[in-house]
Amino acid sequence: MTRPLIAVLDYGIGNLRSAQKSLERMGADARLTADTGLIADSAGVVLPGVGAFGPCMAALCDTGLDEPARAAAADGRPFLGICIGLQLLYEGSEEAPGVAGLGILPGTVRLLPGNVKRPQMQWNRLEVLTPSPLLDGLDDAWVYFVHSYAAPMDDSVVATCDYGGPVAAVVADGNVAATQFHPEKSARPGLRLLENFVNQARVAAVGA
Amino acid sequence: MSTPATVPSNARIIPCLDVDAGRVVKGVNFVDLTDAGDPVELASRYDQQGADEVVFLDITASSDQRDTTLELVHRTAEEVFIPFTIGGGIRTVDDARRLLRAGADKVSVNTAAVNRPELVAEIADEFGSQCAVASLDARRTNGGSFPFEIFTHGGRTPTGIDAIEFAIKVTELGAGEILLTSMDRDGTRDGFDIELTRAVVEVTNVPVIASGGVGTLDHLVEGVIEGKADAVLAASIFHFGEHTVAEAKEHMAAAGIPIRPADA
Numbered sequence: 506m507t508r509p510l511i512a513v514l515d516y517g518i519g520n521l522r523s524a525q526k527s528l529e530r531m532g533a534d535a536r537l538t539a540d541t542g543l544i545a546d547s548a549g550v551v552l553p554g555v556g557a558f559g560p561c562m563a564a565l566c567d568t569g570l571d572e573p574a575r576a577a578a579a580d581g582r583p584f585l586g587i588c589i590g591l592q593l594l595y596e597g598s599e600e601a602p603g604v605a606g607l608g609i610l611p612g613t614v615r616l617l618p619g620n621v622k623r624p625q626m627q628w629n630r631l632e633v634l635t636p637s638p639l640l641d642g643l644d645d646a647w648v649y650f651v652h653s654y655a656a657p658m659d660d661s662v663v664a665t666c667d668y669g670g671p672v673a674a675v676v677a678d679g680n681v682a683a684t685q686f687h688p689e690k691s692a693r694p695g696l697r698l699l700e701n702f703v704n705q706a707r708v709a710a711v712g713a
Numbered sequence: 714m715s716t717p718a719t720v721p722s723n724a725r726i727i728p729c730l731d732v733d734a735g736r737v738v739k740g741v742n743f744v745d746l747t748d749a750g751d752p753v754e755l756a757s758r759y760d761q762q763g764a765d766e767v768v769f770l771d772i773t774a775s776s777d778q779r780d781t782t783l784e785l786v787h788r789t790a791e792e793v794f795i796p797f798t799i800g801g802g803i804r805t806v807d808d809a810r811r812l813l814r815a816g817a818d819k820v821s822v823n824t825a826a827v828n829r830p831e832l833v834a835e836i837a838d839e840f841g842s843q844c845a846v847a848s849l850d851a852r853r854t855n856g857g858s859f860p861f862e863i864f865t866h867g868g869r870t871p872t873g874i875d876a877i878e879f880a881i882k883v884t885e886l887g888a889g890e891i892l893l894t895s896m897d898r899d900g901t902r903d904g905f906d907i908e909l910t911r912a913v914v915e916v917t918n919v920p921v922i923a924s925g926g927v928g929t930l931d932h933l934v935e936g937v938i939e940g941k942a943d944a945v946l947a948a949s950i951f952h953f954g955e956h957t958v959a960e961a962k963e964h965m966a967a968a969g970i971p972i973r974p975a976d977a
Contacts, residue, residue: 519813519840526791526816555818556841589841621720622943624843624889626920628723628765628973647977649765649796651843651889669720690796690818692760694977 508534509548509706512577515539516554516568518561524553524587527689531700532707539568549706550577553689554589558614558654559601561589571607578609578681583705585639586683591676592654594683600654609681612657621669623653629686631674631694635663639682639701640675646694648674648686655685724937724972725765725944726961727922728951730755732801733772735781753788759951760795762958763975767793768821768892768946771801772867783815790816800848800892806835813840821846821892824865827872827879830886837887842919847888851876851909852896861909868896880913891917892946895925902928902949910940922946930956930964937970 511533513525521537528535528551535551536543544550552574554561565571578584578594586594595606598614606614617623633644640663650666656673658665664675666686675684682702688695731738736750756767769789771782779802789797799812800821809820826833826847837845850868851861861876880891893913895906903926910923923942927933927950936945950956959975966972 519810519844520790520816520818522814522816523790523818527794530791530794555843560839560841622722622918622920624919626722626843626890627725627943628977647973651796653842687796690794692794692977696794 506532507707507710508532509703509710510543510546511535511549511551511703511706512544512547513537513551513553514544514565514570514574516561516564516570518564519555521553524551524689527696527699528703531696531703533703539570541569541573544573544577547577547582548710549583549585549702550574552584552586552590552593552683554587554593556589557600558589558592558598558606559604562593562601562604562606565593575607575609578607581680583702583709584681585702586681587689588652588685588687591656591683591685594676594681595656598654610656610661610676610678612659614654614656616654617652617672618669624651625653625668625672626651628691629666629668631664631666632671633664635677637663637677638705639677639698640664641701642697643694646697648688648691648694650674650686652685721971722920722943724965724970726933726958726965726972727766727768727944727946728759728764728958729768729770729924729946729948731770731772731948732782732785734775734778735785738772752785753792756789756793756797759958760793763962763973763977764795764958765944765973766795767797769797769799771799773802783811786812786815786817798846798892800846804832806832806839809836809840813844819844819846819890821848823848823850826883827863827865827874830882833883833888834886837889842887842889845888846890846892847880847883848892848894849876849880849883849913850894850896853906853909861912864896868899876909877912877916881916884917884919888919890920890922892922892924898926899924901926904928904932905936905940905942905945907935907940910936910942914941920944930961933961934965934968934970937965938968
């Protein structure tokens with residue numbers, strides 16, 4: 506089987522290496538990269554991330570990866586955001602008022618309600634609302650979350666977890682999908698999701 | 714004081730490995746490991762058993778062996794697919810950056826944060842609160858002007874700092890989690906210091922990991938139900954093969970604690 510080239514966008518923040526290594530484990534030729542040529546040649550793009558909205562958006566812009574990220578999301582190739590990489594897809598976040606996100610998805614990321622510990626730092630169970638190839642095998646799976654802010658509960662939410670009420674766990678719109686949890690840190694179910702993504706990239710690469 | 718959260722977390726079980734110059738220090742008794750001293754192989758085993766996270770405590774004294782720690786983090790990121798924290802010897806933002814870039818999910822700071830609490834803020838500002846763990850070693854004062862005192866250097870050095878006040882301070886500085894060790898109980902197998910754990914949980918709104926004293930599976934239950942801890946850390950009961958993480962999870966679930974099943 507071919508190993509599709511997956512560009513894991515390296516914008517210089519904390520631990521991005523785990524995402525790359527787990528994609529490799531699941532059959533990808535995964536590169537942690539800021540090389541726009543490599544990103545353009547890739548079969549799939551991953552926007553990983555840990556940290557706060559403001560500094561991460563600034564780091565993404567400083568490394569010149571904001572436009573390549575938008576371009577990859579727009580051109581139809583499989584695109585996966587992870588954790589803060591999900592939140593950056595939106596227009597903005599309550600965490601960083603006035604800082605524009607990528608605006609690939611509409612709406613604003615909001616602080617979790619006050620009746621829960623923030624961050625949600627725990628394993629939690631997924632409820633899949635809209636089955637898809639990416640979420641194959643993931644219904645009722647336990648995955649690892651660490652976040653204080655969450656995406657709006659709109660039509661793009663395809664899976665939730667329960668944390669004082671339903672919280673957006675996976676969002677999807679066409680070729681663009683993103684997880685609030687960390688698949689690279691979610692043991693078998695997380696690796697399964699990444700394998701599903703690598704398979705999508707492999708199919709897309711053949712079709713291109 | 715922060716508003717108490719009303720929705721309980723799903724509990725986490727966290728095996729802790731002491732590492733010196735890249736090798737596991739305390740004896741570990743898994744018969745079928747190729748290399749029982751390899752922290753990566755052990756962490757991978759705990760991942761397979763259903764551990765929710767792993768903590769490495771790096772006690773490497775010599776700074777010229779620091780590269781072995783980095784190598785350990787590198788290899789762990791390739792083999793272990795649950796979150797892992799590394800603590801020990803982190804004094805600067807650059808120390809934290811190297812470990813996070815190598816693949817660690819969180820760094821815990823202890824003595825350095827007592828000497829210079831701003832380090833917590835610097836790490837949280839640069840990399841996010843989610844990776845900034847404040848590791849607090851506390852002892853009872855037994856009649857002092859406050860109930861629990863912070864100690865450093867592996868519990869040997871008193872600081873005169875009120876542990877409860879310090880817990881509030883580090884969370885205000887941006888710590889995303891507190892690893893709370895009772896130095897009175899550490900190594901005793903008498904169970905967690907429940908009063909200490911509760912006292913810290915009640916003044917902070919970030920997750921608290923209870924540590925120090927686990928000798929039985931009931932102790933894990935007590936840490937969560939009575940201590941109100943979000944996570945429980947243990948070493949010897951797992952390392953010496955007395956219990957698997959899976960058994961611990963079944964025991965906690967049977968006591969009514971919400972927790973990820975080991976086979977999930």
